[in-house]
Amino acid sequence: MAYEALDFYDIDSLLTEEERMVRDMVRDWVEDRVLPNIEDACRDGVFPDEWRVEIGEMGILGAPLKGYGCPGLSYIAYGLICQELERGDSGVRSFASVQGSLAMYPIWDFGSEEQKEKYLPGMAKGELVGCFGLTEPDYGSNPGDMITRAEDKGDCFLLNGAKMWITNGTIADLAVVWAKLEGEIRGFIVEKGDEGFSAPEMKGKHSLKASVTSELVFQDCKIPKDRILPSVKGLRGPFSCLNNARYGISWGAVGAAQSCFNSAREYALSRIQFGHPIASFQLVQNKLSWMLREITKGQLLAFHIGKKKDDGSWIPEQISLAKMNNVDMALEIARMSRDIHGANGILDEYPVMRHMANLESVKTYEGTHDIHNLILGRHITGIQSFTREP
Amino acid sequence: MGVAVLLKQVPDTTAKISISGGRVDEGSITKWSISPYDEYALENAIQLKEAGFGDVVAITCGPARAAKCLTEAAAVGADRLIHILTDSYLDSIQVQSLLSAAVKETGFEVVMCGKQAADTNSGSTGPGLASTLGFSCVGGVTGVSIDGGLAYATRLGPSGLEKVEVGGPCVFTFDKGDSELRRPNVRGIMMAKKKPIDSLLPNDLGIGDSDSMVVIKDHSSPPEKQPGQKFVGSESVPEVVEKLRGEANVI
Amino acid sequence: MSTTVISESNNGTLHPVTAQLVGAASSLGGPITVICPGGVGASDAAKISGVANVISVVGDCFETYDCSAWSKTLSPLVEGELILSSSSAIGRELISSISATKGIPVVQDVTSLKNSFSATRTIYSGKVIEEVSISPPCAISLRVNSFESAADGGSAEVSTVNVSQEVAVAVKQALARASERLDVSEADIIISGGRGMGEPANFSHLNEVADVLGAAVGASRAAVDTWGEIPHSMQVGQTGKTVTPNLYIAVGISGAIQHLAGMRSSKFILAINKDPEAPIFGVADYGIVSTWEDALPVLKEQLIELLSN
Numbered sequence: 026m027a028y029e030a031l032d033f034y035d036i037d038s039l040l041t042e043e044e045r046m047v048r049d050m051v052r053d054w055v056e057d058r059v060l061p062n063i064e065d066a067c068r069d070g071v072f073p074d075e076w077r078v079e080i081g082e083m084g085i086l087g088a089p090l091k092g093y094g095c096p097g098l099s100y101i102a103y104g105l106i107c108q109e110l111e112r113g114d115s116g117v118r119s120f121a122s123v124q125g126s127l128a129m130y131p132i133w134d135f136g137s138e139e140q141k142e143k144y145l146p147g148m149a150k151g152e153l154v155g156c157f158g159l160t161e162p163d164y165g166s167n168p169g170d171m172i173t174r175a176e177d178k179g180d181c182f183l184l185n186g187a188k189m190w191i192t193n194g195t196i197a198d199l200a201v202v203w204a205k206l207e208g209e210i211r212g213f214i215v216e217k218g219d220e221g222f223s224a225p226e227m228k229g230k231h232s233l234k235a236s237v238t239s240e241l242v243f244q245d246c247k248i249p250k251d252r253i254l255p256s257v258k259g260l261r262g263p264f265s266c267l268n269n270a271r272y273g274i275s276w277g278a279v280g281a282a283q284s285c286f287n288s289a290r291e292y293a294l295s296r297i298q299f300g301h302p303i304a305s306f307q308l309v310q311n312k313l314s315w316m317l318r319e320i321t322k323g324q325l326l327a328f329h330i331g332k333k334k335d336d337g338s339w340i341p342e343q344i345s346l347a348k349m350n351n352v353d354m355a356l357e358i359a360r361m362s363r364d365i366h367g368a369n370g371i372l373d374e375y376p377v378m379r380h381m382a383n384l385e386s387v388k389t390y391e392g393t394h395d396i397h398n399l400i401l402g403r404h405i406t407g408i409q410s411f412t413r414e415p
Numbered sequence: 416m417g418v419a420v421l422l423k424q425v426p427d428t429t430a431k432i433s434i435s436g437g438r439v440d441e442g443s444i445t446k447w448s449i450s451p452y453d454e455y456a457l458e459n460a461i462q463l464k465e466a467g468f469g470d471v472v473a474i475t476c477g478p479a480r481a482a483k484c485l486t487e488a489a490a491v492g493a494d495r496l497i498h499i500l501t502d503s504y505l506d507s508i509q510v511q512s513l514l515s516a517a518v519k520e521t522g523f524e525v526v527m528c529g530k531q532a533a534d535t536n537s538g539s540t541g542p543g544l545a546s547t548l549g550f551s552c553v554g555g556v557t558g559v560s561i562d563g564g565l566a567y568a569t570r571l572g573p574s575g576l577e578k579v580e581v582g583g584p585c586v587f588t589f590d591k592g593d594s595e596l597r598r599p600n601v602r603g604i605m606m607a608k609k610k611p612i613d614s615l616l617p618n619d620l621g622i623g624d625s626d627s628m629v630v631i632k633d634h635s636s637p638p639e640k641q642p643g644q645k646f647v648g649s650e651s652v653p654e655v656v657e658k659l660r661g662e663a664n665v666i
Numbered sequence: 667m668s669t670t671v672i673s674e675s676n677n678g679t680l681h682p683v684t685a686q687l688v689g690a691a692s693s694l695g696g697p698i699t700v701i702c703p704g705g706v707g708a709s710d711a712a713k714i715s716g717v718a719n720v721i722s723v724v725g726d727c728f729e730t731y732d733c734s735a736w737s738k739t740l741s742p743l744v745e746g747e748l749i750l751s752s753s754s755a756i757g758r759e760l761i762s763s764i765s766a767t768k769g770i771p772v773v774q775d776v777t778s779l780k781n782s783f784s785a786t787r788t789i790y791s792g793k794v795i796e797e798v799s800i801s802p803p804c805a806i807s808l809r810v811n812s813f814e815s816a817a818d819g820g821s822a823e824v825s826t827v828n829v830s831q832e833v834a835v836a837v838k839q840a841l842a843r844a845s846e847r848l849d850v851s852e853a854d855i856i857i858s859g860g861r862g863m864g865e866p867a868n869f870s871h872l873n874e875v876a877d878v879l880g881a882a883v884g885a886s887r888a889a890v891d892t893w894g895e896i897p898h899s900m901q902v903g904q905t906g907k908t909v910t911p912n913l914y915i916a917v918g919i920s921g922a923i924q925h926l927a928g929m930r931s932s933k934f935i936l937a938i939n940k941d942p943e944a945p946i947f948g949v950a951d952y953g954i955v956s957t958w959e960d961a962l963p964v965l966k967e968q969l970i971e972l973l974s975n
Contacts (some may be wrong), residue, residue, distance in 0.1 A: 027429030042483070046490060046604045054598060064905065077522035236664045295923055295930075297948075374887070374904045374924050439794055506771040507762070530755075537774040542733050542759040543766035551834040552733045554759050569841065573731055573756070576841040583834050591852065628771040628804070632784060633797040644954040645768055647942075649960035650887045655936065655952050656968040663934045663951065664811050665855070665913040666879065666972065 027058065030112070030283045033321045036328050040101065047098065048105040050083060052112070058115035064373040066235040070228070072120060072196070073235075081151020085131035086121060089269075091336075093145035095129070098164035100334035104276035104327055111277030112284045115383035117238030118277045123192045124148060126270035128155025129295045131201050131212055134265065135257040140214065144199060156224075157187035158215075158241045159263045165190075166396050166411075169260055170336060173204040173243065175213060181250060182206070184221070184243040190390070194224040201254070202241065203263050207333025212254035212262050221246030232386040268341050271391045272334060275347035278355035278387065279320060281380045285355075285362035286316045288375055292366050303365070312361050319354040326350060342404040349397035355382040417469030418460040419518045421528035421540065423450045423489060424481040428533055439631045449484050452529025455592035459559055460527050461492040462594065468525075468561055470494040474517050476510060478502045482612055489607035490599035495521075496612040499620065506629040507539045514540065515547040516620035524584035526568065530555050531588075541588035550584040558593045569593070667696040667782075667802055670746030672703070672764075673711050674757055680707025682815065683752040683808075685714050689816040690808055691750060694781055700822075701743060703736055703760070704728030717822040725829040731756065737763035739829040744768075747802035753809050766918035772805040773798060777812040781950075792933065820931040850902055851853040853882030855913045858902055858929070860886040860917020862939060863958065865970050866895040871962045872917060878969045884909070884929075886919045903928035917958045921946025937964070 028053075037045065058079060066073055087095040088103035098106075103125075131150050132140055132155075147153035164171045170192035173186025184204055195199065200215045200222075215222050227238045254262065281386065290313060293304035303309050326347045333339035359381035361371035370377050388394050396411075403409045426432060427446035432439055449457070460471045473488035475481045476499040485496040488633070499513050518526055526548075531538035538554075545552035557567040568579045599607075617624070646655060659666050669691040684700065684707065688699055691698045697718040702708040708722035721743055727735045733756075741764050749764060751757040753775040765772040778786040786797045800806070850856050857879070859872050869883065876883045884902040902909055904915040904924040914932035919925060921944055922936070929935070930949055937950035940957045947953040954961055 042486065043608050045603055046487070046599065046607075047601060050599050050601075050604065061905075082600060083598065088601075097605075098601065291927070292923075295927065369923065426790070428791070434792050434794065439790075443831050455939060463833065481840060495691055507765065507773075508769060508771050512764055531758075533791065535774070536791060538755075538758045539762040539765075539774060542737075543772070546737060546763045546766035550734070552759065553835060554761065555755055561964035567838070571755075574840070577837050578841060580836045580838050580840040581834055585834070599712075628800065630799045631796065632799050635795045635797075637792065637795055638789070640951065643947065643950050643953055644809075645942075645947060645950075645955065647955045648956070648962050649956045650955075651954055652961055652964040653968050655954060656965065656972060658952060659913065659934070659936070660811065660972060663913070665934050666969070 028287060031286050031317060031319055031320050032324070034325065036324050040105070041099075044099060044102045044105055047085070048109055049101045051085065051106050051109040054079065054083060055109055055113035055117075059117055063114050063235060063379070067114075067373070067379060070230070070234050072116065072237050076117065077120070077154065077196075077338055080121060081149075084149070086151055086360065087125040087133070087145070087149050088127070090129060090133045090145075093133070093141050094149040095133070095145060096149070099331075100272065101328070101331040103273060105332045107273035107277040108280035108283075110280070112280035114235055114379065115277065115281060115387050116233045118273070118280070119192045119233060122270045122273050122277070123157055124151075124155055126273055127157030128201050130200070130252060130269050131257075131262060132214070132267050135254040135262060136210060137251070137255050139251065140254070143220050144214070153198045154193055154196050155196040156191050156193040156200045156239070156241075157266060158191055158200050160188060160190050160359060161187045162187060166393060168263065169202070169210075171203065171205065171210070173202070175204040175206040175211065175329065177206065181247045182253065184213065184215065184245050184246040184248065188241040190227070191224070191239045191241050193237055194241055195226040195391075196239050197224065200224070200241055202243070206295040210259050210262065213248060214252040214254070215241075215243070215246065215248055219246055219248050229358045232382040247266050264341070267391055268344050271344050271348040272330065274387060274391055275323075275330065275344070275351045278351035278384070279323050279327055281384060282316070282320050282323065282351075282355040282358045285359045285377050285380050286300075286313070286320060287379055289313060289316070289365040292369070292375070296367070309365060312365060316358045316361060319358060323351040323354050342400055345392065345397040345400045349394055352384060352388045353394060356381065359384055417472060417521065417523045418463055418525045418527055419472050419474060419521050419523045420453070420457050420488070420525065421514055421544075422453045422458045422473055422475045422484045423459065423529070423532045423534075424448070424475060424477050424484040425450045425534040426534055434634050434636055437635070438631070439634050447480060447483065449487060450529050450533045452531060452533075452589050452591070454529075454596050455594075456527035456529055456587070457488055457491065457493070458587040458594050458596050459589065459592060461597070463525075463559070463561060464492065464494070466561075472497060472521050472523065474514060475499070476501060476505070476513050479549040485612050486607045486610070487599070489610040492603070496610060498612050498614045500614050500616055504627055504631065506627040507537075507543055507628060508573055509625065510540060511543045511547050511618055512622055513620060515544055516622060517549060518544070524550070525561070526550065526586040527559070527589060528586070529589050538588070541586050545586035548584070548586070550586050551581055552586045552588070553579060553581055554588045555590045556587050557590055559587050568590070595657070667748060668746045669694065669696055669698050669748045669750060670744045671698060671700045671749040672740070672744075672749065672757065672760055673700050673707055674752040674754060675702075675704070677707040678706060680710040681752070682713060683754075683810045685815040686753065686810065686813045687750045687808055688714045688716050690779055690813040690948060691748070692816055694748070694779070696743055699746060701740060705826065712822040712824050713820050714822075715817045715820040719822050720824040722824055722826045723829055724826060725831060727829065727831040727833045728834055730833060730837050732833045733759045733763055735831050735833045735835070736760060737767060739831045740764060741767045741951065743827060749805040751805075751807045752810050753807040758807050761805050768803070770803045771800060772807070773800055774807045775809050776806050777809050779806065779808070812822050814877055825936050836948050848880075848882040850882045850884040850900060850909050851907050853909075855879050855881035855915075856884050856902070856909055856911045856929075856932075857881050857915040857917065858884035858886065858919060859889055860919030861888040861892060861926075862920070863889065864918075866893040868958075869896065871958070875915070875962060875966050875969065878966055878973065881915075886922075888922075900949045916946050916950070917962065919946055920944045921949065
């Protein structure tokens with residue numbers, strides 16, 4: 026049966042023709058190139074380089090950025106791209122999120138003209154791969170206390186420290202690294218060949234297996250002075266990037282949920298037990314109905330925040346809500362879908378457990394579920410409850 | 416010099432077709448696409464353009480929704496877009512006279528289209544159009560190249576796969592081609608958005624109103640499949656083979 | 667009302683569909699003329715009961731198939747108010763070309779015909795049955811094996827017309843045998859094997875039947891996973907290919923839900939399995955409980971006989 030992306034409240038009718046064409050282009054690419062190969066990629070634990078090339082050729086990297094060879098699409102289009110990529114696999118969407126929102130975006134917003142000209146065009150084509158170095162082994166939800174530091178040596182900066190859980194790190198040509206310069210967080214562009222920089226891959230993951238996850242290690246890493254991002258200081262820098270990525274993820278989660286729902290529905294209609302398709306049983310219908318409800322709500326959240334991103338009327342807490350809600354519902358849907366598939370659901374014949382495992386990472390990265398909860402709590406009450414400080 | 420590509424918009428081959436009141440319910444069709452064989456014609460035409468053969472003009476005949484076909488063609492490289500706007504059900508003669516008038520206006524001598532459309536599955540348009548235009552016709556090709564004023568096409572002929580040479584104006588109808596269909600990219604989609612479509616009414620092509628000589632009487636669903644029949648032993652094979660022809664008509 | 671039948675040939679002889687076209691014309695009444703491009707099968711056409719006369723059109727232009735050239739020679743000689751052809755590739759092209767020249771409409775691949783006229787055919791790849799009304803003068807192509815053949819015993823006059831016509835299409839090179847093995851995703855008929863085949867070498871038996879039918883050969887995931895010799899490209903099923911052929915023959919395949927997902931939309935399913943409880947029999951239109959060793963040789967033999975008629 027052909028893929029039917031659940032769209033119960035007809036979000037499709039709210040899209041422009043261009044947005045639909047972009048979505049269909051990515052959907053077709055995922056069907057042709059990702060779905061037939063994703064299970065092997067996961068088994069082997071690799072992100073096939075051909076995908077990087079083809080994603081670059083489609084011209085979807087850095088989707089909402091304008092100028093410097095970037096696509097200049099609407100945020101709705103960016104959301105749709107993430108939705109369709111993640112319907113394929115969260116790891117594939119992570120590649121694009123990191124490249125576009127976490128590596129291209131900070132250069133685009135906070136970089137010098139020279140930096141923008143030097144890096145953005147190649148990154149838009151997928152010829153230069155970027156990554157984002159914020160999280161450290163001991164500083165995840167608390168990036169403000171990071172210990173990676175940069176020292177101004179007059180003719181260069183010297184970086185020391187380590188970053189962890191960095192998507193694309195090992196294959197990246199450049200890393201946008203956040204480190205403390207005289208106690209203040211600044212962004213630095215570290216290139217692959219820079220002295221004292223290495224990016225070993227992290228192995229042994231049960232999640233995002235078709236994605237490259239790395240450590241970034243800086244041991245007296247020397248970088249030229251012109252690599253500092255001039256226009257941003259403090260956490261505002263990395264948080265702006267994260268907001269963009271989180272927005273994309275709120276759509277991506279919908280794609281993963283749609284994939285799991287579609288598989289569950291088809292399976293329930295074909296699987297016969299006690300002489301009837303299991304889709305005829307009330308408990309199964311209850312589950313499918315719940316999934317439809319959550320996907321529809323998630324789509325509306327994502328679409329509405331997309332419109333606000335496009336007209337500039339958004340606030341970060343609105344993105345926290347969308348990311349948190351949609352990833353949470355997608356993970357539950359993946360689990361419920363696995364349940365409907367019965368034992369068959371544990372096989373890689375079906376995508377559900379792969380999505381389930383991936384979504385554990387998606388629920389944790391880009392701000393854990395609980396952190397977003399507290400962001401909303403602070404917004405509601407005016408009182409921060411992240412730390413024990415007064 | 417250049418290629419005229421005829422595109423027909425049809426329900427996507429994965430779309431569910433439902434029947435209401437004895438007619439296919441077009442309103443319930445969720446996805447419309449370029450007929451698959453036409454896509455191969457378009458791909459080949461763009462390859463010829465890249466080889467320097469001239470522009471690609473995409474032509475479609477159909478209601479307002481058919482314009483989407485042309486935008487999709489522009490997104491992969493079509494240069495000029497012509498929409499013959501008509502809501503009516505057309506018979507083979509009517510379709511061919513509209514399309515041939517549009518092709519004549521381009522002045523092109525190479526026309527490409529799919530060997531049959533995914534809705535009617537007929538295959539009348541290509542050869543019929545060739546007749547009307549006075550062009551040659553090579554049907555069921557998988558690839559066409561042009562060299563020194565002659566066209567070379569690979570087709571499945573009566574005795575097998577063969578390469579043929581054609582001189583003079585020609586209509587090529589496409590089977591599933593040798594080439595992979597190219598994907599659009601964002602740049603193509605954004606440029607396609609801006610590309611104007613020449614919308615023409617049949618009157619603009621000098622073709623008056625007339626009634627179709629073929630009138631639809633009824634649409635119905637195929638009968639429910641009979642329950643499966645089970646046979647035991649290899650002795651039953653001859654009987655089953657008879658049924659494959661007599662009942663099922665699949666061989 | 668007069669009818670002209672455009673005869674169909676196959677490897678230099680008259681194709682049996684021609685007698686079916688005559689049979690269809692007979693039930694509509696009126697004189698029937700058969701026109702033979704290149705003169706092929708003209709004398710056999712004359713022996714079909716109900717044929718009033720046969721026009722054998724000969725000339726050098728018939729050496730290569732060139733639709734427009736052939737149609738230019740045939741059109742002036744086609745005088746029937748109703749023109750019939752087979753809905754083969756060449757039949758459709760010729761009738762399209764001739765009807766366009768005459769300015770009369772054509773309806774293709776018709777499976778039943780009632781007088782004056784209502785014609786039935788399928789559209790949307792068989793998902794919908796369409797009935798249309800059309801009046802002579804008109805052209806209709808008929809689907810093979812949908813109409814009763816006219817009997818033998820005719821003795822029509824054969825008149826020969828010599829034509830000379832410029833041909834624009836020249837064959838430069840023969841590229842491959844017509845019977846290249848198809849990919850499962852493109853075939854109208856697929857024969858697939860499962861683990862019940864016993865060993866990969868036994869797929870040769872499936873290949874033999876496939877050759878007779880011009881079919882593609884597929885495999886279940888079990889076969890692909892167990893035997894490296896069976897490539898993933900042949901796999902039909904959840905993670906293989908989804909196929910919708912007219913006929914799917916499943917041999918030694920139990921019918922696990924993952925395999926069914928790939929082929930259950932086939933028009934007709936024939937299953938051969940030695941286990942009478944195999945789930946595949948639940949979706950098969952025709953199920954044969956037998957070992958493949960017993961059934962396949964008979965199947966091959968029967969198909970050869972049927973198709974050579």
